[in-house]
Structures are given as C-alpha cells and as structure tokens.
Amino acid sequence: MYIGIDLGGTNIAAGIVSEDKKIVCSDSRPTLSERPYTEIVADMAGLCNDLIKKAGVDISDIKGIGIGSPGAIDNKNGVVIYANNLDWNNVPLAEELRKYIDVPVNVENDANAAAYGEYMECGGDMESFVAITLGTGVGGGVIIDGKIYRGFNGVAGELGHTMLVHGGEHCTCGNDGCWEAYASVTALIRQTKAAIAEHPDSMMAGDIKVSGRTSFNAAKAGDKAGREVVDKYIEYVASGINNIVNIFQPNMLVIGGGISNEGDYLLNPIKEYVKKHCYCKAVEQTEIKIASLKNDAGIIGAALACGQ
Amino acid sequence: MYIGIDLGGTNIAAGIVSEDKKIVCSDSRPTLSERPYTEIVADMAGLCNDLIKKAGVDISDIKGIGIGSPGAIDNKNGVVIYANNLDWNNVPLAEELRKYIDVPVNVENDANAAAYGEYMECGGDMESFVAITLGTGVGGGVIIDGKIYRGFNGVAGELGHTMLVHGGEHCTCGNDGCWEAYASVTALIRQTKAAIAEHPDSMMAGDIKVSGRTSFNAAKAGDKAGREVVDKYIEYVASGINNIVNIFQPNMLVIGGGISNEGDYLLNPIKEYVKKHCYCKAVEQTEIKIASLKNDAGIIGAALACGQ
Numbered sequence: 001m002y003i004g005i006d007l008g009g010t011n012i013a014a015g016i017v018s019e020d021k022k023i024v025c026s027d028s029r030p031t032l033s034e035r036p037y038t039e040i041v042a043d044m045a046g047l048c049n050d051l052i053k054k055a056g057v058d059i060s061d062i063k064g065i066g067i068g069s070p071g072a073i074d075n076k077n078g079v080v081i082y083a084n085n086l087d088w089n090n091v092p093l094a095e096e097l098r099k100y101i102d103v104p105v106n107v108e109n110d111a112n113a114a115a116y117g118e119y120m121e122c123g124g125d126m127e128s129f130v131a132i133t134l135g136t137g138v139g140g141g142v143i144i145d146g147k148i149y150r151g152f153n154g155v156a157g158e159l160g161h162t163m164l165v166h167g168g169e170h171c172t173c174g175n176d177g178c179w180e181a182y183a184s185v186t187a188l189i190r191q192t193k194a195a196i197a198e199h200p201d202s203m204m205a206g207d208i209k210v211s212g213r214t215s216f217n218a219a220k221a222g223d224k225a226g227r228e229v230v231d232k233y234i235e236y237v238a239s240g241i242n243n244i245v246n247i248f249q250p251n252m253l254v255i256g257g258g259i260s261n262e263g264d265y266l267l268n269p270i271k272e273y274v275k276k277h278c279y280c281k282a283v284e285q286t287e288i289k290i291a292s293l294k295n296d297a298g299i300i301g302a303a304l305a306c307g308q
Numbered sequence: 309m310y311i312g313i314d315l316g317g318t319n320i321a322a323g324i325v326s327e328d329k330k331i332v333c334s335d336s337r338p339t340l341s342e343r344p345y346t347e348i349v350a351d352m353a354g355l356c357n358d359l360i361k362k363a364g365v366d367i368s369d370i371k372g373i374g375i376g377s378p379g380a381i382d383n384k385n386g387v388v389i390y391a392n393n394l395d396w397n398n399v400p401l402a403e404e405l406r407k408y409i410d411v412p413v414n415v416e417n418d419a420n421a422a423a424y425g426e427y428m429e430c431g432g433d434m435e436s437f438v439a440i441t442l443g444t445g446v447g448g449g450v451i452i453d454g455k456i457y458r459g460f461n462g463v464a465g466e467l468g469h470t471m472l473v474h475g476g477e478h479c480t481c482g483n484d485g486c487w488e489a490y491a492s493v494t495a496l497i498r499q500t501k502a503a504i505a506e507h508p509d510s511m512m513a514g515d516i517k518v519s520g521r522t523s524f525n526a527a528k529a530g531d532k533a534g535r536e537v538v539d540k541y542i543e544y545v546a547s548g549i550n551n552i553v554n555i556f557q558p559n560m561l562v563i564g565g566g567i568s569n570e571g572d573y574l575l576n577p578i579k580e581y582v583k584k585h586c587y588c589k590a591v592e593q594t595e596i597k598i599a600s601l602k603n604d605a606g607i608i609g610a611a612l613a614c615g616q
Contacts (some may be wrong), residue, residue, distance in 0.1 A: 249459025249514025
C-alpha cells in the first residue's frame with residue numbers, strides 16, 4: 001500500500017491507499033501555510049505516522065508516499081520549484097519528508113496527481129486521458145501512455161491558462177481571456193452577479209450568498225435569467241473542452257470540481273456542443289464523463305503515482 | 309533508405325531519403341485529385357519506381373515507403389479515413405500501393421509527418437516537440453517520447469482549430485474564432501486588405517496582388533498601417549503559441565510555413581510575447597525557433613516516420 005498526501009493551501013489531507021485503489025483510512029491537518037516549510041513537512045510526517053498507527057499496519061507495508069502539491073514541481077528531485085499559494089521557492093519536499101520516514105517519496109503537481117487518480121479509477125489502460133477541474137480555478141492533467149504528461153520542465157497541462165477569449169476578462173495569472181476566467185466557479189459567480197444586477201427580478205436575486213449553484217438552481221426552477229447564465233457558462237466550458245479534444249483526441253476526458261456535481265445537467269449540453277463543433281466527425285469520438293473520485297482523487301492519485 | 313511521399317491536393321512530391329536524413333533525389337507529379345484514388349496511387353507507384361531508377365538503387369535497398377496525406381488517417385491500417393480536399397473516404401492507401409511495390413508502407417497525416425521531419429532534423433532526441441505551420445491554414449504536429457502523437461482516433465494535433473477569439477471570425481472548419489482564422493496567411497491577407505481599405509494612403513495600397521508579404525514589406529519600410537497589421541497579426545500568432553506552450557511545455561517549438569520566411573522579424577516578438585505571458589516563469593523555457601526543413605519536411609518526415 002501507499003500513502004497519498006493532498007497538500008493544499010488550507011489543509012493537508014492524507015490517506016493510506018490499498019493496491020486496489022481504495023482509501024483504507026484518512027485524516028487531515030491545517031496547513032497553516034505561513035509557517036516555515038520544515039514545520040509543515042514535520043506535520044505531514046506526523047500525519048503519516050498517525051495513519052500507519054490508525055490502520056494497524058507496519059511502516060514496511062508502505063511502498064511509498066506520494067504528494068500532490070500545488071505549483072511547479074521538479075518530479076525527478078522531489079522539489080517544489082515554485083508554489084504561489086504556499087509562498088514556496090525550491091523547497092526540497094521529498095528530501096525533507098525522508099528525514100522522518102524512510103520510504104520512497106514522489107512529488108507531483110496536485111492537478112496532475114488528481115488526473116492520475118481519475119485515470120486509474122477509469123481502468124488505467126487508456127492510451128490518452130485528460131481530466132479537468134472546474135473549481136476556484138480551472139485545472140488540468142494529461143495522461144499519455146499510462147504516464148503523467150509533465151512537459152520537459154514539469155509544468156505542462158495548464159489547460160485553464162489558455163486564451164479562449166482574445167482581449168477578454170483579466171485572469172489571476174496576469175493574462176487576459178484565459179479559459180479559467182470564464183469556466184471556473186469564480187467566473188460563474190461573477191457572471192451570476194452581473195445577471196442579478198441586470199435582472200433584479202430574477203430568482204437568483206433571492207440568494208443571500210451567490211455561489212456556483214445559484215444560477216443552476218434558478219435555471220432548473222425555470223428562471224429565464226438563470227437559464228441564460230447557465231447556457232452561456234456551459235458554452236464557455238464546452239468550447240474549452242472542444243479545444244482540448246481537437247488537440248489531444250484522448251480516449252476519455254473527465255470533468256471534476258465543484259460544478260461537476262451538476263451531473264448530466266452540465267454534461268449533456270457539453271457533449272452536444274463537442275459533437276457539433278469537434279474538428280473531425282468521421283472518426284470515433286472522445287468519451288466525455290463526470291469524474292468519479294471527486295475529492296478523493298488527490299489522495300488516491302498522489303498515492304498511485306508512486307507506483308507509476 | 310526510405311521513400312517519402314508528400315501527397316497534396318495539387319501535387320504528389322516524392323523523394324528517396326537516406327539514413328542520414330537527406331533527400332537523395334526527388335520528383336513530383338500533378339495529383340489531378342478528381343481521378344479515382346486507384347489512378348492516383350498508380351501514379352505514386354510510378355513515381356517511386358522512377359526515383360529508384362534515377363537514384364540507381366535497387367528496390368531491396370528501400371526499407372519502406374512513407375506517405376504524408378491530408379485528412380484523418382488510420383495509421384495502423386494505412387487507411388485515409390477522410391480527406392476533404394481529395395474527396396476521399398476510407399481509402400486503403402497502403403494496401404493499394406503495395407499492389408505495385410512490395411515494401412512496408414506507412415501512412416501519416418501530412419502535418420504530423422512534416423512535424424516528425426522537423427523533429428528528426430533537430431536531433432530527434434527531445435522528450436517533447438511541437439511544429440506549427442503558418443500557411444493557407446494553421447497546421448500542427450506533436451511529437452512525444454520520440455513518437456508522433458496521434459490521439460486514440462488518429463486525428464489529434466489540430467492546433468489551428470482551437471478557439472482563440474470567442475465569437476470571432478468564421479473559420480473554414482465551420483466554427484468561429486479558430487486560431488487558424490487569425491494566424492494563417494489567408495487571415496493575414498484578410499487583415500491586410502481591411503487595413504488598406506481603412507488607410508488608402510498606406511504603402512500597402514500599392515501592392516497589385518495582396519499577399520502574406522505585403523504588410524511585412526510595408527512595416528519594414530516604415531509604413532505605419534503596415535506596422536499595425538504586422539503587430540496585431542504577430543500577437544495572434546504568439547498568443548496561440550503561448551497556449552501550446554502552457555499545454556505541452558515542449559523542449560522545442562518550431563514555426564514553419566510561408567510566413568516563417570520572415571525569420572527573426574517574426575520570431576523575436578513571438579519569443580518576447582511568450583516570455584512575458586507564459587504561465588510559469590520560474591522554470592526553464594521552451595525553445596522557439598523557425599523551422600529549418602521548410603518544403604522538404606513533408607517528404608523527409610514521411611520517409612523517416614517509416615522507421616519510427
């Protein structure tokens with residue numbers, strides 16, 4: 001078995017993952033990211049040892065620890081080159097953790113680790129696979145020939161930061177018009193608020209705290225302005241997915257993140273859009289699905305990527 | 309040695325390619341694409357036999373024939389699934405050619421074959437490599453781990469048909485806002501004509517036949533409107549390239565096609581743009597270059613892809 005660690009800006013979530021890809025037991029601690037990295041890693045080690053005790057296994061049963069970390073990762077050396085939300089530069093994450101626990105440590109970008117988890121959950125036998133996450137941002141991970149595709153410098157797969165709307169909305173990355181600035185939950189909330197301002201009589205105006213669900217709930221209840229927000233949002237999501245299909249033609253593309261809880265209500269119009277707009281219609285088409293692991297993808301993917 | 313065939317809508321160009329990646333001798337014939345495919349293939353076979361004679365080699369010296377064909381290709385079976393400009397559907401190209409010449413035949417998409425040629429010319433030892441062609445359209449080819457990346461259905465790498473300008477110009481593929489509709493020579497000519505209509509006093513208005521060179525020539529001669537066309541065009545090219553870099557982070561990206569003859573005048577501002585806009589600046593960056601094989605890439609790439 002392996003330990004998978006999903007290192008976030010807010011929490012460190014970890015779990016023991018069995019050979020049959022299931023989380024045996026899991027736990028989490030706050031990251032308290034303003035601390036020196038050495039303290040954070042000490043907590044990660046403590047969390048691993050607690051899990052080992054809790055599961056009643058021996059350290060010799062753990063074949064490896066996999067960490068999914070935000071930022072740019074040097075996978076070969078287990079170093080976090082740069083992670084904005086942790087304020088980390090060149091942190092030797094694997095080396096530091098191995099001071100506490102003597103097992104192999106593998107460090108991946110968190111979106112890549114989650115994509116690998118979803119890939120393995122879907123059988124782990126496809127030639128090519130893409131996972132996207134519609135969350136606070138838009139994340140992506142690409143698996144080719146069974147391996148995480150990282151690019152030569154480790155930072156490939158930034159699917160959310162490809163320009164979709166030339167000269168469009170400003171993105172957190174500093175550029176304008178990124179897919180993320182139109183297809184993230186953050187973008188959907190912005191779009192929803194704009195529609196409420198324009199249609200104060202809309203059902204959406206009743207939501208005290210506008211969320212990613214506000215427009216979807218209103219649309220499902222027959223609210224016209226809500227329907228318009230959702231239709232437009234889904235078109236942005238779908239056109240970005242269509243780009244990915246035209247580029248990668250993966251066997252499968254899965255959609256995760258908070259918005260993916262909308263299920264078929266989100267998925268069906270995306271499938272329709274891609275069917276209509278994909279470049280080559282004469283061949284077998286990419287299967288598009290809602291991700292199945294959801295929040296566990298990070299832990300499971302990080303763990304299983306150890307055995308890659 | 310191998311034979312490489314670059315099958316186009318207008319001409320069939322073929323060449324014998326040596327182990328050291330050079331064209332030993334080459335020739336071409338008109339495609340006359342309205343004929344039945346059997347006649348076109350018979351001409352391809354005749355062209356191959358002529359080349360063998362001309363080069364004074366024996367058929368047993370030819371290890372394989374590689375064909376770069378437009379359209380969607382089933383590489384495993386050597387079938388052209390669909391090629392719009394040849395009006396071909398499920399043409400068994402390899403099988404048909406083998407009726408005339410008994411050597412292995414490999415069929416690739418033409419853009420992929422050209423990309424593979426450029427990859428081999430650049431050493432053939434990079435983990436990841438992307439070639440784009442700024443021609444009548446915008447073509448692309450991706451090489452990963454030394455192999456042409458085709459996707460599960462053979463039609464991956466349609467980089468020109470990714471949306472860059474949401475709701476933008478109509479593209480030949482039927483969608484709106486494709487990168488190709490902004491970065492191809494066809495697009496540049498459209499942009500140039502629009503600028504001439506707006507600035508009839510521009511030097512560009514003197515060009516009897518507006519081409520992809522019109523605006524570049526005017527810009528270099530100090531014409532303000534020409535400079536504006538070129539700046540805007542290069543920004544479209546560069547933002548699409550920046551997308552590719554954020555997705556693939558390839559070791560190298562090369563730019564081919566007619567416009568690439570502008571050399572550093574085109575390349576330097578693209579490099580500047582990507583340096584400024586790429587998502588992760590803390591790591592080693594993709595090398596961006598002008599393609600070196602130019603028109604020979606198709607023949608050389610198709611030939612060398614036989615030995616892949």
